[in-house]
Amino acid sequence: MRVLQLTVYPIEQPRHGGQARCANMRAVLQSQGHEVRTLAVYEPEHYGGDAVGPHDIGFPGHSTYRKQALPLCVDYASGDFLAAADGARDHLVGVATAFEPDVLLLEHPWHWPAALHLQERLPTPPAIVYSSHNIEAPLKAAILTGFEPEAAARIVALIEARERALCAAADLCIAVTDTDADVLRGYGARTVIVASNGIVERRVDERHLRDWQWFLGGKRFALFVGSAYPPNAVGFWDMMGPSLAFLPPDERVLAVGGVCKLLVEHPAYLEWQGVNAARLETAGVQSEDALAVLLKLASCILLPITFGGGSNIKTAEAIFANRPVIGTTHSLRGYDFARRLPHVYCADDAAEYRRLVRLALDERLPAPEGADDPALRESVLWRHTLAGVPGAMAALRPRPGAAALLE
Amino acid sequence: MRIVLDLATSQIWTRPPVGIVRTEQRFGQFLLSRDDLEVAFCRYEKAGKRYVEIPRDDVRRMLHLDYQTPERDELADGPPAEPPPITASTPAHPTRLPVPGRRERLVGSIKRTGHGVIHRMPEPLRPQAREAFHAAKLFAKHSLAFGRDSARWMAQAARARRRGTGVPIGSTAGALPGPAGAGSFAFRPDDVYFSMGLDWEYNDLGALYAERKRIGFRTVLHCYDTIPVLLPHLMSFDARQHFARYFTDLAHAADRVAAISECSKQDFTRLMTELGGPTPPVDVAILGTEIDVPQARVKPPATRLAEREFVLCVSTIEARKNHEQLYHVWDRLAARHGDDTPLLVIVGMVGWGVGDLLFKMRTNPRMRNRVVIFDNLPDGELVWLYRNCLFTVFPSHYEGWGLPVVESLAFAKPCICSTAPAVLEAAHGMAEAIDPLDTPAWCAAIENLWRDAALRERIAAGLRDEFRPPTWQAHGERLLTIARRAAGEA
Numbered sequence: 001m002r003v004l005q006l007t008v009y010p011i012e013q014p015r016h017g018g019q020a021r022c023a024n025m026r027a028v029l030q031s032q033g034h035e036v037r038t039l040a041v042y043e044p045e046h047y048g049g050d051a052v053g054p055h056d057i058g059f060p061g062h063s064t065y066r067k068q069a070l071p072l073c074v075d076y077a078s079g080d081f082l083a084a085a086d087g088a089r090d091h092l093v094g095v096a097t098a099f100e101p102d103v104l105l106l107e108h109p110w111h112w113p114a115a116l117h118l119q120e121r122l123p124t125p126p127a128i129v130y131s132s133h134n135i136e137a138p139l140k141a142a143i144l145t146g147f148e149p150e151a152a153a154r155i156v157a158l159i160e161a162r163e164r165a166l167c168a169a170a171d172l173c174i175a176v177t178d179t180d181a182d183v184l185r186g187y188g189a190r191t192v193i194v195a196s197n198g199i200v201e202r203r204v205d206e207r208h209l210r211d212w213q214w215f216l217g218g219k220r221f222a223l224f225v226g227s228a229y230p231p232n233a234v235g236f237w238d239m240m241g242p243s244l245a246f247l248p249p250d251e252r253v254l255a256v257g258g259v260c261k262l263l264v265e266h267p268a269y270l271e272w273q274g275v276n277a278a279r280l281e282t283a284g285v286q287s288e289d290a291l292a293v294l295l296k297l298a299s300c301i302l303l304p305i306t307f308g309g310g311s312n313i314k315t316a317e318a319i320f321a322n323r324p325v326i327g328t329t330h331s332l333r334g335y336d337f338a339r340r341l342p343h344v345y346c347a348d349d350a351a352e353y354r355r356l357v358r359l360a361l362d363e364r365l366p367a368p369e370g371a372d373d374p375a376l377r378e379s380v381l382w383r384h385t386l387a388g389v390p391g392a393m394a395a396l397r398p399r400p401g402a403a404a405l406l407e
Numbered sequence: 408m409r410i411v412l413d414l415a416t417s418q419i420w421t422r423p424p425v426g427i428v429r430t431e432q433r434f435g436q437f438l439l440s441r442d443d444l445e446v447a448f449c450r451y452e453k454a455g456k457r458y459v460e461i462p463r464d465d466v467r468r469m470l471h472l473d474y475q476t477p478e479r480d481e482l483a484d485g486p487p488a489e490p491p492p493i494t495a496s497t498p499a500h501p502t503r504l505p506v507p508g509r510r511e512r513l514v515g516s517i518k519r520t521g522h523g524v525i526h527r528m529p530e531p532l533r534p535q536a537r538e539a540f541h542a543a544k545l546f547a548k549h550s551l552a553f554g555r556d557s558a559r560w561m562a563q564a565a566r567a568r569r570r571g572t573g574v575p576i577g578s579t580a581g582a583l584p585g586p587a588g589a590g591s592f593a594f595r596p597d598d599v600y601f602s603m604g605l606d607w608e609y610n611d612l613g614a615l616y617a618e619r620k621r622i623g624f625r626t627v628l629h630c631y632d633t634i635p636v637l638l639p640h641l642m643s644f645d646a647r648q649h650f651a652r653y654f655t656d657l658a659h660a661a662d663r664v665a666a667i668s669e670c671s672k673q674d675f676t677r678l679m680t681e682l683g684g685p686t687p688p689v690d691v692a693i694l695g696t697e698i699d700v701p702q703a704r705v706k707p708p709a710t711r712l713a714e715r716e717f718v719l720c721v722s723t724i725e726a727r728k729n730h731e732q733l734y735h736v737w738d739r740l741a742a743r744h745g746d747d748t749p750l751l752v753i754v755g756m757v758g759w760g761v762g763d764l765l766f767k768m769r770t771n772p773r774m775r776n777r778v779v780i781f782d783n784l785p786d787g788e789l790v791w792l793y794r795n796c797l798f799t800v801f802p803s804h805y806e807g808w809g810l811p812v813v814e815s816l817a818f819a820k821p822c823i824c825s826t827a828p829a830v831l832e833a834a835h836g837m838a839e840a841i842d843p844l845d846t847p848a849w850c851a852a853i854e855n856l857w858r859d860a861a862l863r864e865r866i867a868a869g870l871r872d873e874f875r876p877p878t879w880q881a882h883g884e885r886l887l888t889i890a891r892r893a894a895g896e897a
Contacts, residue, residue, distance in 0.1 A: 214564075241683065242681065242682060242683045243651075243655075243682045243683055243684070245651075245655040245658075245679070245682035245683050245684030245685075246683050246684055246685070248616060248659040249612065249613035249616045249617075249656050249659055249660070250613065250616060250617055250620075272648070272651055272682060273648050274647070274648030274649055274650075274651045274652035275648075275651050275652045275655050275682060275684075278652050354683070
């Protein structure tokens with residue numbers, strides 16, 4: 001089976017959760033013998049070189065479609081760009097015509113107009129699979145809080161319309177949580193399977209471990225890993241705020257990933273910058289090796305997510321790391337089984353959340369009640385979470401339109 | 408229980424003591440006077456990032472134990488005590504210990520020179536010069552600290568690499584002291600450590616926190632006020648962030664906090680709640696009021712003053728103290744009463760944010776010869792002013808305590824003060840309080856009290872009968888009670 005995968009970012013060198021999901025989806029399909037080709041409509045100012053795949057196409061800043069896009073809505077505009085004659089439509093048609101895909105795998109709803117066009121252009125219309133990462137419309141509404149309300153409402157309505165149209169037309173929808181699956185069904189999806197986000201099993205490199213141990217000097221820290229995704233920073237300050245004054249002078253939060261910039265630009269950080277700067281270390285984007293080591297060395301792992309759709313890949317990493325995890329109902333969504341693990345704690349009240357963080361840093365968390373369950377922890381690996389996808393795709397029958405054309 | 412007092416501020420301070428320095432020294436004197444207590448003295452040594460002991464003899468010399476504290480009655484009415492005879496072993500004047508090292512001497516010298524240069528600059532240039540000097544100080548301080556920490560960290564790293572062990576890093580990790588080494592102060596688990604100096608300048612509360620955790624002793628730290636965080640616009644520069652961190656570290660490092668007023672206690676608790684930080688128990692310890700000075704040193708700062716009626720205002724001249732209000736009042740009084748208007752005598756260092764005000768005082772023809780400013784006045788001359796003024800005024804926008812109000816009442820002098828919460832608290836309802844922004848009310852009250860000698864006398868008589876000024880002895884006893892609470896004995 002040939003699968004043409006459409007994304008809004010290159011996935012050759014995944015940096016954030018969405019990229020990791022797309023890359024692992026491709027890897028799992030390939031591991032089952034399917035041929036997968038990826039076409040990303042990406043922002044060239046953020047990616048280049050080896051990070052870009054052979055079929056990816058840039059969505060340049062000077063494009064009319066980007067200039068017309070609202071702030072934080074370039075993803076939606078990339079769909080218009082990909083479908084437009086004066087955009088990247090010819091490139092898409094060229095790739096698809098040469099590849100003759102059996103399945104068109106959309107990783108986001110943005111590219112639905114282009115997929116629709118492709119259905120009409122290809123002699124054998126491919127099956128449509130929508131792999132939803134989030135329920136995008138409410139998430140975008142939250143992200144656009146504070147923008148001009150009418151413009152925000154307009155774009156949110158357009159996004160929801162696109163999601164609904166795609167769900168109604170898709171042969172298969174893949175959701176990351178049961179909750180999201182219900183929403184997709186409500187949007188008209190006929191067949192929905194749930195495939196949670198997962199992680200790659202990382203090996204801790206001994207040399208890296210020694211270096212980080214030397215660098216950290218046995219100092220206790222709470223680890224927060226997140227991408228430059230606004231809900232990550234908002235959730236952090238919702239649960240850890242109003243400031244980090246609750247941490248004593250010798251305890252720190254170590255933030256890793258693109259979220260660092262958002263954390264220090266957040267109003268809660270700036271309001272009490274003197275206190276926060278002394279208690280929050282920002283390490284920026286780190287290698288996978290470094291991340292594996294930090295997950296192993298952390299006194300606890302923070303998952304302070306309070307809103308946003310989908311399931312958080314960082315949650316899976318935290319669960320697998322077998323270190324104390326301080327999560328929220330929201331951040332553990334899609335991994336509800338993890339609450340059975342003795343090292344996973346959950347608090348939705350900010351004061352209780354901060355209390356658990358302090359206890360973890362002081363190594364005074366209540367003794368776990370149950371025993372560790374390695375099999376349960378390993379269920380978060382991609383090879384397990386996406387295990388049902390290849391079979392579900394293989395079961396897809398040719399689209400009626402295609403059959404009619406063949407006849 | 409052993410009481411350990413940190414005297415870093417007194418040891419480094421080279422100018423006449425301000426309130427905080429005086430408080431530290433008074434408690435030191437109190438502790439030395441108590442033979443029934445086990446007492447030790449230390450200071451935080453920034454260069455070595457450790458606490459070191461100060462020998463008791465050095466403390467005695469540092470705290471100017473040359474003459475005895477006069478009784479309150481002597482201060483108010485009778486002659487203060489004469490100094491003890493000078494002996495071969497006693498210096499003719501109270502002497503200060505040499506400051507701990509060349510670094511402190513150099514820093515002190517640079518600061519004094521800088522302030523001196525600014526003081527001599529044309530008034531319009533002073534605010535910017537002060538800002539620039541402060542920025543340069545911060546830059547130099549942090550650059551030196553960064554260089555020092557980097558060098559230390561790299562040396563530690565090199566050693567640790569060779570040993571195959573880790574070293575702490577981070578903004579303060581390098582500062583965390585290890586087990587007490589040679590020369591370090593040996594804290595004991597039964598110690599109650601007191602610090603009441605300029606801790607944000609001369610202490611490291613992160614180091615104190617770590618040392619307390621390691622040894623298990625108890626700590627009592629002080630909160631004079633939270634004005635830099637609460638009202639940063641009333642400060643000479645925006646120190647809000649710096650002090651928010653300081654108070655946070657203080658809340659973590661203190662078993663108990665001693666506030667100098669109910670107002671400061673509430674402000675501190677409110678700040679920690681707002682920050683989401685810990686809220687250690689806070690006790691109030693009211694500062695003493697006595698001014699120790701031998702009768703022989705009580706004299707007017709200028710002979711002409713003895714011939715004039717004057718109203719006294721004791722406070723640093725800066726925007727927060729609201730001398731602007733007094734300017735407006737005296738301008739109106741002069742317009743109404745001409746040469747009969749009493750003199751306004753201001754005692755205090757010229758600070759920041761008053762350039763325009765001083766310009767107006769200097770150039771307004773009605774104000775000519777109506778205002779006198781004394782800076783760096785000896786205590787004897789201050790006592791003379793308190794004794795001989797008509798009454799005192801204190802229009803400050805906000806305070807942690809109202810010491811000049813209490814001093815005025817202790818000298819049985821009527822006081823017109825502001826309605827700032829701590830000032831009201833200090834006045835005990837025995838001073839007339841007016842909103843600091845209500846110019847007509849200030850004008851009416853001052854005019855009334857000036858023109859009604861009988862009223863002044865009635866108030867003075869009432870103060871002599873009823874007002875009991877807080878004493879340093881009581882302050883010391885109160886701190887001992889707090890120490891016992893911290894130690895779990897009370």
